[in-house]
Amino acid sequence: MKLNTNSNIYTFVYMTVVVVIVAVLLAVVSSALKPLKDANVLLDKQKQILGALKFDLDSLDTDPATKYLSLVNDTLTFGDKEVYVANLDGEVKYILPLEGKGLWGGIGGYLALDEDKNTIWGVNFNHEGETPGLGAKIVEKEFRAQFEGKHIRNAENEVVSVAVLKKGKIADGKEQVDAVSGATITSEGVSTMLATELITNYAEFLIVEPIEEKEVEDVESED
Amino acid sequence: MLSQKTKDTLLGPLNANNPVVVQILGICSALAVTVQLKPALVMGIAVTIIVAMSNVIVSLIRNTIPMRVRIIVQLVVVAALVTLVSEVLKAFAYDVAMQLSVYLGLIITNCILMGRLEAFAMTNNAWDSLLDGLGNGLGYALILVIVAFVRELFGAGQLLGFQVLPQSWYAAGYENNGMMLMPAMALILVGCVIWAHRAYNDKEKK
Numbered sequence: 001m002k003l004n005t006n007s008n009i010y011t012f013v014y015m016t017v018v019v020v021i022v023a024v025l026l027a028v029v030s031s032a033l034k035p036l037k038d039a040n041v042l043l044d045k046q047k048q049i050l051g052a053l054k055f056d057l058d059s060l061d062t063d064p065a066t067k068y069l070s071l072v073n074d075t076l077t078f079g080d081k082e083v084y085v086a087n088l089d090g091e092v093k094y095i096l097p098l099e100g101k102g103l104w105g106g107i108g109g110y111l112a113l114d115e116d117k118n119t120i121w122g123v124n125f126n127h128e129g130e131t132p133g134l135g136a137k138i139v140e141k142e143f144r145a146q147f148e149g150k151h152i153r154n155a156e157n158e159v160v161s162v163a164v165l166k167k168g169k170i171a172d173g174k175e176q177v178d179a180v181s182g183a184t185i186t187s188e189g190v191s192t193m194l195a196t197e198l199i200t201n202y203a204e205f206l207i208v209e210p211i212e213e214k215e216v217e218d219v220e221s222e223d
Numbered sequence: 224m225l226s227q228k229t230k231d232t233l234l235g236p237l238n239a240n241n242p243v244v245v246q247i248l249g250i251c252s253a254l255a256v257t258v259q260l261k262p263a264l265v266m267g268i269a270v271t272i273i274v275a276m277s278n279v280i281v282s283l284i285r286n287t288i289p290m291r292v293r294i295i296v297q298l299v300v301v302a303a304l305v306t307l308v309s310e311v312l313k314a315f316a317y318d319v320a321m322q323l324s325v326y327l328g329l330i331i332t333n334c335i336l337m338g339r340l341e342a343f344a345m346t347n348n349a350w351d352s353l354l355d356g357l358g359n360g361l362g363y364a365l366i367l368v369i370v371a372f373v374r375e376l377f378g379a380g381q382l383l384g385f386q387v388l389p390q391s392w393y394a395a396g397y398e399n400n401g402m403m404l405m406p407a408m409a410l411i412l413v414g415c416v417i418w419a420h421r422a423y424n425d426k427e428k429k
Contacts, residue, residue, distance in 0.1 A: 037317075040313065182405075
């Protein structure tokens with residue numbers, strides 16, 4: 001007897017079986033690979049934080065995970081935001097995870113601040129799917145290195161973030177870096193991400209007690 | 224070694240029946256991933272593997288598929304394969320998975336897949352379908368690589384991320400062509416490839 005593959009019942013049963021097989025297969029594979037994937041995600045995060053701390057991942061003396069654990073020794077929590085505290089040869093660096101939007105999808109990064117919570121030590125960016133050769137260049141050293149040594153506060157000690165602007169434009173009342181040419185929206189995304197995260201989301205962390213800050217300023221002016 | 228038919232199935236898509244320049248399929252992703260050579264290469268390989276595998280699977284079950292829902296069955300097969308590949312990449316080659324990011328998921332929407340499943344796998348046996356899938360995947364990869372080669376070379380002066388144009392050229396006033404980085408340029412280049420391809424093949428015929 002030849003099965004009528006066009007009957008409604010056959011179609012219905014066939015689709016059910018196909019979908020169940022696929023669902024079970026994917027669920028099994030996904031959960032079997034989960035430990036490996038999680039380990040990769042964690043390692044990736046550790047590598048990115050090391051990148052923000054200006055380590056060259058190709059020339060580390062130990063593997064990235066060991067290096068990370070030897071440096072980052074504390075986590076501060078502010079609401080749903082976390083700040084990692086690293087100890088770099090006796091100097092305290094704060095690492096702030098960042099999240100924002102680029103052109104095609106999410107962008108993110110890690111910003112390492114000096115102990116004064118003002119000077120940028122290093123920064124690392126990542127993205128889900130910015131255009132290769134254009135927006136994707138935000139992960140490259142040439143772009144990231146511009147941020148080093150920039151200040152996220154203005155002269156009045158208010159947090160103003162750092163602007164990412166096209167060459168030739170001048171930021172008003174804050175420090176700036178050059179945008180990636182040809183990637184206007186991704187660059188603006190980085191700028192907006194920094195501003196939102198630093199000015200709003202990390203406000204609690206970045207509040208500096210006035211007296212303490214005065215001292216820091218005095219020291220600077222004496223220099 | 225290979226029969227004429229087998230040869231045509233495998234090698235035809237590389238030239239005479241190329242999925243991009245003759246069948247005009249998969250143009251959309253050709254625009255997106257060809258700014259640099261490396262993602263183009265990886266994308267080409269990923270598509271080749273997925274077209275070949277989905278062709279084989281659909282070919283094996285082709286006689287059981289209810290005609291009215293065949294497109295849905297094909298989509299389920301392709302989606303399952305793409306998800307599997309992306310899971311495996313995330314577990315064993317995390318860097319590559321990150322580099323391909325959204326494009327990996329977008330393989331599902333690549334017209335070459337549906338085109339080959341409908342046009343070939345539904346009516347041919349598994350072995351021929353495998354060859355057809357490999358051939359079409361490679362034909363697609365070939366065009367991607369040609370376009371990406373030109374775009375990365377003239378757009379950034381690099382190939383696979385390495386600087387190939389000497390600094391002295393830049394010192395002498397040479398500048399990278401920003402147009403090459405625009406998606407529109409990929410379309411123009413694909414047009415040029417089609418032009419060259421047709422001109423050459425017409426000559427061959429005469």
